[in-house]
Amino acid sequence: MMRCSDYRRSMMVDPRDADPQLQGHRVSCHDCQVYTERLLRFESRLDRALRVAVLPLPVKSPPQTRLSAVYRQGWWAMAASVLLAVVVVGALWLSVPGPSLAADVVTHMAGEPDAWRRTDVPVHSSELQDVLRNSHLRLATEAGVVSYASSCEFRGHRVPHLVIQTASGPVTVMVLVHEPAAKALRFDEGGYRGVIVPVPGHGSLAVLTQESATTSKAIEQIAARVLDSIVWTG
Amino acid sequence: MKDQVGGNQKRARFQALCQSLRPDLLRFAFWLSRDRALAEDVVQETLLRGWKAHDSLLDEAAAKPWFLTIIRREYARSFERKRFVTVDVDELVAREEPMLAAAEAQDLAEMRAAIFKLPDEYREPLVMQVLMGLSTAEIARELGLSGAAVLTRLFRARKQLRTLCGEDTSLDPQE
Numbered sequence: 001m002m003r004c005s006d007y008r009r010s011m012m013v014d015p016r017d018a019d020p021q022l023q024g025h026r027v028s029c030h031d032c033q034v035y036t037e038r039l040l041r042f043e044s045r046l047d048r049a050l051r052v053a054v055l056p057l058p059v060k061s062p063p064q065t066r067l068s069a070v071y072r073q074g075w076w077a078m079a080a081s082v083l084l085a086v087v088v089v090g091a092l093w094l095s096v097p098g099p100s101l102a103a104d105v106v107t108h109m110a111g112e113p114d115a116w117r118r119t120d121v122p123v124h125s126s127e128l129q130d131v132l133r134n135s136h137l138r139l140a141t142e143a144g145v146v147s148y149a150s151s152c153e154f155r156g157h158r159v160p161h162l163v164i165q166t167a168s169g170p171v172t173v174m175v176l177v178h179e180p181a182a183k184a185l186r187f188d189e190g191g192y193r194g195v196i197v198p199v200p201g202h203g204s205l206a207v208l209t210q211e212s213a214t215t216s217k218a219i220e221q222i223a224a225r226v227l228d229s230i231v232w233t234g
Numbered sequence: 235m236k237d238q239v240g241g242n243q244k245r246a247r248f249q250a251l252c253q254s255l256r257p258d259l260l261r262f263a264f265w266l267s268r269d270r271a272l273a274e275d276v277v278q279e280t281l282l283r284g285w286k287a288h289d290s291l292l293d294e295a296a297a298k299p300w301f302l303t304i305i306r307r308e309y310a311r312s313f314e315r316k317r318f319v320t321v322d323v324d325e326l327v328a329r330e331e332p333m334l335a336a337a338e339a340q341d342l343a344e345m346r347a348a349i350f351k352l353p354d355e356y357r358e359p360l361v362m363q364v365l366m367g368l369s370t371a372e373i374a375r376e377l378g379l380s381g382a383a384v385l386t387r388l389f390r391a392r393k394q395l396r397t398l399c400g401e402d403t404s405l406d407p408q409e
Contacts, residue, residue, distance in 0.1 A: 008407040013388045014363065014370070035405050042401060043364070049345035050365040052261055 007032050015043045016107075037153045044107040048100050101179055101196060102187035105206045108154055108161075109172065109192060115148040115163045116170055116210060123149045131160050135175055136233045137202075155179065164226070168218055169211040173226055177203040186216045197223050202232060248288055251297055252281055258298075258366060263305050265361045268350055272312060280304045299372050302362070306376070348398035356391035359384055 002025040010022055015036070026032055122128075122145045131149040132138050135158070139146070147170065148163035154174065162173045176196075181204035185196045194208025195216060207223040259280065263273035283304050284291075291300050349357060359377060362368045368376070374384045389409065396403050 005407045008405065009389065012392045012407065013385050031405070038402070038405075042396060042399075045341060045345055046349075046360075046395070047364055049342045049349060050261060050265065050361060052264060052346070 004029060004032055008035055011036060011039055015039045034153070040107050041104070041155070044104045047107070048103055101176075101181070101204075102185060102189065102194070102206075104155060105174060105194070105196070105208065106187075106189055106192050108152065108174070109208070115150070115161070115172065117147075118165065118170055119147045120145055120165060122146055128162075131162075133233075134158060135160050135177055137175065138231050138233060139229045164222075166222055168214040168222070169209060171207055171209045171219070171222055173223075174206040175203075175230075176206055179203045184220070186220075188216075193219065195219050195223055197227070199227065244288075247294070248285060251294060252284070255297060255301060256281070259301055259305060261365055262302065262361055263309065265349065265365070266305070266309055266358060267312075272309075276305055276308045276312060279308050283308070298366055299368060299376060302366065302368075302376060345395075345399055348395055351398055352391060352394060356387050356394060359387045360391040360395075363388060 002021055004025075007022060007025045007029070010017060010019070026036055128146055128149040129138065131151045134151050137160075145165040146162050147165050148161075150161045151158045152161040152174075153159075154161075154176070155178065157178045159177065160173075160175045162175075163170050164173055172194075181196050181198040183198065187194055187196070187208075192208045192210060193212065193214060193216065194206060196204050196206045197220070198204050205223060205227060207219055207226065209219060256277065260273055260277050263276045263280075264270060267273050267276065280301060284301060287304075291297060349360075352360070359373050362373045362376065363370075370381055370384050370388075373379075374381045377384070379387075386409075393403070393406060393409070396406065
């Protein structure tokens with residue numbers, strides 16, 4: 001039986017450690033669940049803080065004749081072209097702002113790896129209703145088999161965290177009532193691909209999958225289906 | 235002709251590899267040196283050295299730690315070329331403002347200032363783990379430490395960071 005102090009020490013070393021013993025303790029200890037949520041939020045902030053915006057390097061195009069001369073010199077030619085391409089593409093890539101809400105969603109996933117299993121066994125309907133009722137919504141039509149439903153702490157609020165079994169495999173849905181989004185955002189990070197779509201008047205909805213074969217467009221279609229099935233009750 | 239095609243393919247693969255890794259390499263060099271200009275120099279030199287030695291990279295999946303080794307070596311060389319003076323962390327934060335701010339929320343700026351304040355021996359393994367995704371064993375290999383020493387440093391790094399950021403540490407374990 002793992003002690004809380006040992007669990008927390010391990011989490012301080014690596015909050016994303018998926019060791020089954022750690023997961024077992026987390027499931028059985030409410031205080032350590034709360035502690036983990038806090039730690040994962042901190043970790044998400046740390047991760048975002050480390051991803052500083054890298055300023056593009058100045059790119060100066062050398063005159064054609066000089067470039068040609070350089071290109072005639074063995075590996076220098078290759079090295080120069082590698083650097084030039086890296087600078088240009090790197091600059092473009094880095095001009096994209098970091099998806100901080102997406103990063104938090106992905107970080108949250110690390111805390112509940114068990115939710116992702118493929119199954120056709122639905123979660124008990126009363127359990128699902130309890131989770132949804134707390135966020136003033138219900139699912140009007142079946143968007144698929146809901147195999148997991150939990151009311152999770154996310155950025156200081158309890159939010160529904162559902163796993164729905166679809167033809168593309170299990171997808172996670174988080175109803176982020178307190179997180180308005182100006183526009184839809186696609187993300188692909190940490191082994192998860194997903195979208196965050198705005199829900200006017202009700203924050204946003206995050207839908208993500210671990211299936212690398214599922215396209216962003218397919219995930220958007222799933223998100224649209226889920227949105228269609230939501231009835232807001234408050 | 236066949237050699238030329240093979241060479242082009244090899245070059246394209248290496249280009250793609252550099253393109254995908256460069257942002258994180260630059261960030262790693264930045265957190266290592268806490269100096270943007272130096273980080274850019276170190277990474278540029280690293281990519282050149284990487285190209286020269288790319289035949290020794292047998293598995294592209296191992297490219298990240300492979301480049302990290304070169305970066306750390308290059309960074310150490312920069313000390314041989316130039317003697318750096320110790321600077322105040324507040325000055326560092328102000329100097330690196332363009333790199334740190336970028337319209338981010340205040341809490342990220344505070345976190346970054348706190349990371350700056352971490353001792354090198356704690357900051358480096360933490361950046362390797364969180365930013366570069368290295369395992370404890372890979373960090374241990376890279377830093378020439380035992381696995382237990384890496385675990386201790388990661389633990390202390392987070393503990394200090396949480397204190398510096400004013401987090402509620404009442405539930406944090408003691409060492």
